[in-house]
Amino acid sequence: MSSAAFSTAAVDRTLPQLGRGFVWQDLTVGQRMRTFRRTITETDLVNFISVTGMLEAIFIEEGYEGGAMxxxxxxxxxxxxxxEGFILQTMIQGTGLAMLxxxxxxxxxxxVGDTIEAVIEVTDIRPTSRSGRAxxxxxxxxxxxxxxxxxxxxxxxLLAGRQAG
Structure with a gap:
């Protein structure tokens, strides 16, 4: 492949960014969305309890006799x-500023084996006086x-707003 096939120009920062979440102005009270579905695996459970230290018997011992279910x-x-991972990756990636x-x-x-999904409904939007956030x-x-x-x-x-300009 010739060197002419490769661009040496800088990244055009005016291009839309793929995967970027909603700014608050794109949302409306009452707006509803749903996430993808995800099946929870044994590996998910083991990794989660290992990294968090939630080493409670009901989570680490299969068939724990003191379990309620x-x-x-x-x-x-x-x-x-x-x-929250689904929400971060799709709704607030790059625009979510803080969980308040x-x-x-x-x-x-x-x-383990259950498949979960969520419905999100925007219930309130309050713009702030600082930097167009809400x-x-x-x-x-x-x-x-x-x-x-x-x-x-x-x-x-706290969500970012559309940049003025």
Whole structure:
């Protein structure tokens, strides 16, 4: 291939960036979106409890006799972080500035082999006086593969705004 086939020009920073999340002006109260689905694996559970230190018997011992349920339960924190990963990668990548507040309720157990997804609803948008930012509140409802709600939480985040110019 000749050297003429390669560009030596600098990156054009005016081009749209792939994968960039929403600025707050792109959102409206009542707007709803859903995430992709993800099946939770034994490897997910082992990696999560290893990195967090959540070495509770119900998570590390298969068939733990003191458990309250059948199957391999996963910590609610794992369910939450997988959904937050989807939100980060798609909705707020590069535009989410801070998590300000979080209220969470576990509604049903999640076990290894369950497939989870979430519906996000924007419930409040309050522009700030600084740098065109806004405080955006969303309700996130998490469901398993049977459409049973397993978790609900409200997240209040600081989001970037569209750059003036």
């Amino acid at each position: 059948a199957g391999r339960p996963v910590p609610g924190a794992l369910t939450y972080t997988l959904i 507040e979080l209220h969470q309720k576990i509604l049903a157990p999640v076990v 405080v955006v509140t969303s309700r996130i409802d998490v469901f398993n593969q049977h459409d049973i709600p397993v978790m609900t939480y409200t997240a209040t985040r």
